[in-house]
Amino acid sequence: MSVLVLVEPGEELSLQAISLARDLGGPLHALAFDASELGAYGVETVHVAEHGQLSSYAPGAWAACLEQLIDRVQPSAVVAAGTNRGNEVLAHLAARRDLPFAANCTAVGSDGTVTRVRWGGSLLEEARINSDLKVLSVAPHMVEATTVNGAAANVERFEPELGEEIVRVVEHAETPSAGISLAEAKVVVSGGRGVGSADGFGMLEELAGLLNAAVGCSRVVTMAGWRPHTDQVGQTGTKVAPDLYIACGISGATQHIAGCKGAKKILAINSDSEAPILASADYAVIGDLAEIVPAITAELRKAQAS
Amino acid sequence: MRILVCVKRVPLTGGKMVLTADEQALETRHLGFTISPHEECGVEEAVRLVEEHGGEVTVLTLGPAEAEEQIRDSLANGGDRGVHLVTDGEEWDPQATAAAIVETVQAEESAGGGFDLIVFGNESADSGNYQVGIRVAYALGRPIATGLKGLSVADDRARCEQEVPGGRDIYELPLPALVSVLEGINLPRYPSVPAKLRARSKPVEQRNPERPAARLEKLRLVVPPGQGKQAEILGNGPDAAPAVVEMMREIGVAG
Ligand SMILES: Cc1cc2nc3c(=O)[nH]c(=O)nc-3n(C[C@H](O)[C@H](O)[C@H](O)COP(=O)(O)OP(=O)(O)OC[C@H]3O[C@@H](n4cnc5c(N)ncnc54)[C@H](O)[C@@H]3O)c2cc1C
Ligand SMILES: Nc1ncnc2c1ncn2[C@@H]1O[C@H](COP(=O)(O)O)[C@@H](O)[C@H]1O
Numbered sequence: 158m159s160v161l162v163l164v165e166p167g168e169e170l171s172l173q174a175i176s177l178a179r180d181l182g183g184p185l186h187a188l189a190f191d192a193s194e195l196g197a198y199g200v201e202t203v204h205v206a207e208h209g210q211l212s213s214y215a216p217g218a219w220a221a222c223l224e225q226l227i228d229r230v231q232p233s234a235v236v237a238a239g240t241n242r243g244n245e246v247l248a249h250l251a252a253r254r255d256l257p258f259a260a261n262c263t264a265v266g267s268d269g270t271v272t273r274v275r276w277g278g279s280l281l282e283e284a285r286i287n288s289d290l291k292v293l294s295v296a297p298h299m300v301e302a303t304t305v306n307g308a309a310a311n312v313e314r315f316e317p318e319l320g321e322e323i324v325r326v327v328e329h330a331e332t333p334s335a336g337i338s339l340a341e342a343k344v345v346v347s348g349g350r351g352v353g354s355a356d357g358f359g360m361l362e363e364l365a366g367l368l369n370a371a372v373g374c375s376r377v378v379t380m381a382g383w384r385p386h387t388d389q390v391g392q393t394g395t396k397v398a399p400d401l402y403i404a405c406g407i408s409g410a411t412q413h414i415a416g417c418k419g420a421k422k423i424l425a426i427n428s429d430s431e432a433p434i435l436a437s438a439d440y441a442v443i444g445d446l447a448e449i450v451p452a453i454t455a456e457l458r459k460a461q462a463s
Numbered sequence: 464m465r466i467l468v469c470v471k472r473v474p475l476t477g478g479k480m481v482l483t484a485d486e487q488a489l490e491t492r493h494l495g496f497t498i499s500p501h502e503e504c505g506v507e508e509a510v511r512l513v514e515e516h517g518g519e520v521t522v523l524t525l526g527p528a529e530a531e532e533q534i535r536d537s538l539a540n541g542g543d544r545g546v547h548l549v550t551d552g553e554e555w556d557p558q559a560t561a562a563a564i565v566e567t568v569q570a571e572e573s574a575g576g577g578f579d580l581i582v583f584g585n586e587s588a589d590s591g592n593y594q595v596g597i598r599v600a601y602a603l604g605r606p607i608a609t610g611l612k613g614l615s616v617a618d619d620r621a622r623c624e625q626e627v628p629g630g631r632d633i634y635e636l637p638l639p640a641l642v643s644v645l646e647g648i649n650l651p652r653y654p655s656v657p658a659k660l661r662a663r664s665k666p667v668e669q670r671n672p673e674r675p676a677a678r679l680e681k682l683r684l685v686v687p688p689g690q691g692k693q694a695e696i697l698g699n700g701p702d703a704a705p706a707v708v709e710m711m712r713e714i715g716v717a718g
Contacts, residue, residue: 214632216609239593241609241610241625244593244594245593245597245609245610248593248594248597248598249597249601251594251598252594252597252598252600252601252602253601255558256678257556257557257558257678257679258557258592258594258679259679260586260591260592260593260594261591261593270682272685274591275589275590275591275684276476276480276588276589276591277591278687279476279480279687280480280489280684280685280686280687281684281685281686281687282590282681282682282683282684282685283681283682283683283684283685284679284680284681284682285679285680285682286678286679286680287676287677287678287679287680288678294593323606323636323637324606324607324608324634324636325634326632326633326634327633327634327635328632328633329627329630329631329632329633330624330630330631330633331629331630332629332630332631334629343716344716367718368711368716368717368718369718376500379647379650380650380651382650385647386646386647386650387647389646389647392588393499393500393501393588393645393646394646394647400714400715400716401711401714401716408478409478410476410477410478411476411477411478411479411480412476412588418689421714422714423694424697424707424710425694430696432478433477433478433479434478434694435693435694436478436479436691436692436693436694437689437692438692438694439692439694439695440694440695440696440697440707440710441694441695441696441697442696442697442698442699442700442703442706442707443696443698443699443700444699444700444701444703445700448700448701449700449701449703449704451701452701452702452703452704453704453707453708455704456704456705456707456708457708457711457717457718460708460712460717461717461718
């Protein structure tokens with residue numbers, strides 16, 4: 158039996174979803190909204206949906222496209238990337254068909270079992286999807302996007318039957334980007350309760366300036382109003398993946414680590430040599446961050462000058 | 464406006480995930496409990512809308528007897544009344560959860576009038592199923608916008624804002640509608656002592672739904688590898704600065 162994958166326009170994570178979908182076995186069909194070249198990823202047929210109702214994003218319209226392809230290709234599973242839209246569309250599909258839906262899977266077994274992430278990645282669950290048609294999304298950055306020696310995919314354009322969708326994007330407001338984005342920074346200097354105040358972040362910003370880094374923070378900091386929520390790293394904040402993450406006065410709660418464990422290296426600066434963050438960090442300096450951070454800044458200035 | 468907010472009791476895990484011997488749950492004997500930050504913001508958003516437009520905020524949870532604590536916390540933050548769907552502590556799968564919520568909404572609405580808005584977190588903190596709100600929306604035949612960072616209501620319409628790369632996507636839903644929200648949509652208030660005291664005497668109605676068989680069936684939980692590294696100590700106090708800069712050079716980030 159075949160597998161149907163939702164491919165979002167310009168979304169790298171969809172390629173990871175395709176790669177996991179291959180593990181389910183059977184010919185791969187993709188629902189796409191542009192004629193992306195997906196043969197290299199093992200897709201046999203790309204079904205390109207074309208309809209006026211698809212001119213702006215409407216989750217119900219995407220789910221209706223999936224439904225019509227399900228009826229046509231009779232897949233054993235429907236897979237999407239665990240993006241905001243991927244999870245949303247699959248939840249719409251599951252609700253329409255009264256099917257179970259397993260969000261953010263990292264592996265699939267042949268027997269209908271999956272491994273999925275909980276707690277933003279701090280815990281895994283092995284689960285069984287009790288239905289003939291399996292609906293599942295693939296957790297971002299947990300599966301590599303790999304190519305196979307596939308021929309170019311067939312491209313089949315189709316016009317789905319779509320009604321009016323109330324829930325759709327009716328307007329897009331651009332916001333000018335300010336500085337280095339947290340999600341993409343190569344270095345992140347992050348502060349927690351140990352920074353002590355909004356003003357305390359001045360020294361973190363100074364260090365960040367020298368390193369071309371973004372400034373992040375813990376939830377305690379945003380709740381105290383010291384920094385905006387856009388700076389929060391963690392399960393309910395931003396996920397970061399820098400080369401170096403510097404955690405200053407952050408204890409290392411699992412919900413914080415969920416947001417920074419994608420970092421190549423973590424440096425913890427903490428006065429408590431028993432802080433849990435030391436079990437997630439690669440390097441640590443023990444002591445008062447109010448002394449240590451300015452000392453690192455001074456040392457770095459010296460090094461950069463010479 | 465009549466607004467319903469759905470919140471879920473979850474353990475406040477610290478620095479480590481520890482499982483029970485049967486691998487079915489987190490070991491919570493030494494842990495406190497809370498709700499997802501998204502849901503905290505959901506309560507705050509509902510309370511602000513009612514402060515602006517008038518009305519009432521009902522807080523619903525499906526969970527064990529102890530979950531009344533999370534209802535009371537939400538009532539201390541401005542909710543008016545609670546509905547507690549009492550379970551035996553077993554986890555319900557998202558389809559079962561949604562069905563129980565739908566049944567309750569229908570009963571509540573035929574008794575007390577419709578909800579203009581039903582508010583969810585974008586995802587539950589512990590199981591992260593990303594679907595309960597959407598299932599409830601379909602069962603009720605109402606629209607839902609998810610993952611909101613902005614919400615305002617005027618003329619029986621909800622203007623819903625999502626943060627997307629480079630800007631915001633806007634949805635406009637006719638009421639009655641459902642929404643799911645993300646932390647950051649607002650900064651929730653801290654409850655005052657009098658508010659906590661008042662919350663104790665606010666009404667909480669109990670119901671006892673039956674748990675159907677799970678269609679997304681949990682087999683076991685697994686702690687992912689990577690917990691329990693041992694950091695290399697580069698030094699103590701400001702004297703460690705040269706070692707830190709040396710490390711930055713080695714990994715190529717010293718600028
Ligand atoms: C569902 C859920 C989601 C959550 N999502 C997030 C999230 O996205 N992001 C997040 O961060 N949290 C999140 N949290 C909260 C999380 O559980 C912790 O409460 C939070 O991360 C703790 O922040 P902190 O480390 O700054 O504070 P604390 O835990 O209080 O730690 C402060 C640390 O600073 C150290 N310190 C104090 N003074 C100094 C000093 N002078 N010099 C050096 N070190 C010092 C202390 O030793 C301590 O280790 C979430 C919680 C839940 C339940
Ligand atoms: N047991 C529950 N009781 C009340 N609301 C819930 C429960 N489980 C999930 N929800 C609501 O549904 C949202 C999404 O949950 P989920 O689909 O599990 O990610 C949560 O943020 C809550 O608002």
